[in-house]
Amino acid sequence: MRPVSSQFLLLKATALFVLWIMLSGSFNWIHLLLGATASLLIAWINSGHSPFVPNFRIWGKTILFLPWLFSRIVHSTLHVTKLILNPKLPISPKLLHVKTNLRNRAAVVLLGNSITLTPGTITAEVDDSTLIVHTLDDVSSEDVRSGRLEGKIASVFGNGDTSP
Amino acid sequence: MDVLAVIFILAGLFFLVVAAIGVIRLPDVFTRSHAVSITDSLGAFLMLIGIAIHEGFSLNVLKILAVLALLYLQNPVIAHATVRAALRAGLKPWQREST
Incomplete structure (x- = not known):
């Protein structure tokens, strides 16, 4: 039993x-x-x-976070579409090492999934505090480099985790 | 109503075609995975919304939404697994020669 x-x-x-x-x-x-x-x-x-x-508080905030993420996804989809259809194929792919201050494992998972779901950026490797992100060009990686996405996720989990 | 559904499905089809072109044109597995992620982010989304509009309000719409939710949960996982495997196998990402 x-x-x-x-x-x-x-x-x-x-x-x-x-x-x-x-x-x-x-x-x-x-x-x-x-x-x-x-x-x-x-x-x-x-x-x-x-x-x-x-944790229903976090679930509720995550659901509020999704429309913002979706608007970013549409934005970068259109950007990647333009890149692909451009005859010159103006891409400059890079591997970025992104430090994250998120400590909550679920928050890191949400960050990695959001990055991968957005066209133009993809999470290649995750350990506790660093994500290796492959990006198609500098415009599509802007949200990741500026920490905007991480800030949004930190406010979902709400521990002030992003302060360095 | 059917016109709206057809518009959505055609828009979805456009992004699916773009993703296919991207897979052919882009140089390596890392950049190609970006093209593939267009498929689930807008291609499949617009198509499924079009099918849901065509279906009208019924239980099948809920099923379509469930498919959409699963797609958005699982596609990043699969893409991440593929790219991580490529990286761990020692594949070097393609870079423009001039840089």
């Missing part, structure tokens, strides 16, 4: 059940019952390890 942490068990089960309904799309009582059983069972099986503690 695994130790059951009943904390968030119902929350996890509910999330799984919503996913089930979304994917099955049928509202027969037999399907709903099957889904409810399966989601409760899965939530219970997974309750023993990986203490999952949702």
Whole structure:
């Protein structure tokens, strides 16, 4: 018998059940019952390890951060599109070593993912405090070099982590 | 409504074609990965939005949004894994000769 942490068990089960309904799309009582059983069972099986503690404050702020990130993604997509369609192909790729002051691992993951998701910059290597970022040219790496992206993520996690 | 959907899908198609051209034109694996990331950032996004508009409001729209969320979560991971593997294998990034 695994130790059951009943904390968030119902929350996890509910999330799984919503996913089930979304994917099955049928509202027969037999399907709903099957889904409810399966989601409760899965939530219970997974309750023993990986203490999952949702921090709703950070989730909310992350969701507010996403529209800004998306506007930057659209901006740099158009830039990279122009670079590719330019007959001269005016690229000057570089490897940048970016120091980060973010200490929270989730914050570093969010930073690396945001960099990779943005066309023109890609995270090639991460250790605790340095990211190696490959960039297509200097315009597309501007947000990374100026620390603007990192500042936004630091304000999501809100510990004043970026102060040097 | 269908006109809007077609506009979105054509716009998505444009970015997909640009990404394909980029993969052919750019010189090495690092720069090519930038071109590929256009695919998920706008190409697939616009196409899926177009399909969602065409579909109208139904359960399938939720599925499309789930696909989109998974795409945005997983594509950076795959791109990062590819580029890191290239870097660790000792591949030197292409550079312009003049610099």
